Amino acid sequence: QSFIRLFTKDADGYLSMGxxxxxxxxxxxxxxxxxxxxxxxxxxxxxxxxGETDIGIAGT
Incomplete structure (x- = not known):
């Protein structure tokens, strides 16, 4: 069961787990x-x- 739950998808077809x-x-x-x-x-x-300058919200 836990192995199957690993590959469950959401409504858009993406994997539910990160x-x-x-x-x-x-x-x-x-x-x-x-x-x-x-x-x-x-x-x-x-x-x-x-790069020398961080950009974006997370500073990437």
């Missing part, structure tokens, strides 16, 4: 990442591939 995932983006030194679209928060990791 998972504690981490998305890490690696770029070349010529490209900088600034911002993210969707439900996420910043990991507060600063490197050469991260």
């Amino acid at each position: 998972f504690n995932a981490t998305l890490e983006v690696q770029t070349t030194r010529d490209l900088k990442v600034r911002g993210l679209i969707g439900p996420a928060i910043s990991a507060n990791k600063r490197s050469a591939c991260v």
Whole structure:
């Protein structure tokens, strides 16, 4: 039962459960990442591939 509940979908067809995932983006030194679209928060990791200015509500 718990395994089946893991894959239940809502009325729009999306999975009802969320998972504690981490998305890490690696770029070349010529490209900088600034911002993210969707439900996420910043990991507060600063490197050469991260833009200098935080944008958005979560500061990504």
